[in-house]
Amino acid sequence: xxxxxxxxxxxxxxxxALLAFTAAIAIIRFPDTLTRMHAATKPQxxxxxLILVGAAIQLRNDGQAWxxxxxxxxxxxxxxxxxHLLGRTAYREQRNxxxxxxxxxxxxxxxxx
Amino acid sequence: MTVVAVIAGVLxxxxxxxxxxxxxxxxxTLDRVVGIDSLTAIAASGLAVWAAYDRDTTDVPAIVALxxxxxxxxxxxTRFRVQDDx
Numbered sequence: 341x342x343x344x345x346x347x348x349x350x351x352x353x354x355x356x357a358l359l360a361f362t363a364a365i366a367i368i369r370f371p372d373t374l375t376r377m378h379a380a381t382k383p384q385x386x387x388x389x390l391i392l393v394g395a396a397i398q399l400r401n402d403g404q405a406w407x408x409x410x411x412x413x414x415x416x417x418x419x420x421x422x423x424h425l426l427g428r429t430a431y432r433e434q435r436n437x438x439x440x441x442x443x444x445x446x447x448x449x450x451x452x453x
Numbered sequence: 454m455t456v457v458a459v460i461a462g463v464l465x466x467x468x469x470x471x472x473x474x475x476x477x478x479x480x481x482t483l484d485r486v487v488g489i490d491s492l493t494a495i496a497a498s499g500l501a502v503w504a505a506y507d508r509d510t511t512d513v514p515a516i517v518a519l520x521x522x523x524x525x526x527x528x529x530x531t532r533f534r535v536q537d538d539x
Binding site (some may be wrong): 366373385408415429 | 454457458460461462463464467468469470471472474475481483484486487488490491494495497500501502504505506508510513514516517520521524527528531532534536
């Protein structure tokens with residue numbers, strides 16, 4: 341039974357580390373602040389949560405595993421807030437690659453004001 | 454478990470290096486904020502991998518504190534920064 345838990349947590353940790361690595365490659369390669377933010381937010385959060393679940397499986401006999409769950413919950417709460425702030429500021433200040441948007445609700449609202 | 458920890462550590466260190474390159478080279482402040490935010494997540498992942506490898510729960514509060522402080526730093530810099538001239 342212990343070997344089963346080891347294998348599961350090892351697979352989770354490896355997948356999470358691989359997701360963090362691909363997110364870093366995307367942060368290097370993508371051309372724009374918005375696309376970089378997209379690449380930084382999602383795989384980073386999912387990879388961090390996978391690694392935290394793997395670590396919590398390893399630390400399952402300890403009460404501290406609940407703090408790892410708390411960290412995962414907090415990351416899921418705060419990552420959209422940072423992405424929202426960054427995306428809004430990036431849209432307002434550097435409007436590169438404007439022609440890619442088909443529907444631009446934020447731009448219409450800003451133009452109205 | 455040692456093999457998993459070594460492979461995950463190598464991947465996370467490579468990710469941290471690439472993110473550091475983006476922090477150094479980013480054209481605007483927002484790119485640097487993106488890089489710093491992702492570097493905080495990578496550091497928390499590294500601490501979690503170390504806690505899973507060592508079965509030592511001393512650094513679990515450090516992971517929580519890192520997530521909190523990273524959120525506050527990124528939000529504050531994004532909200533109150535001055536627009537850099539291009």
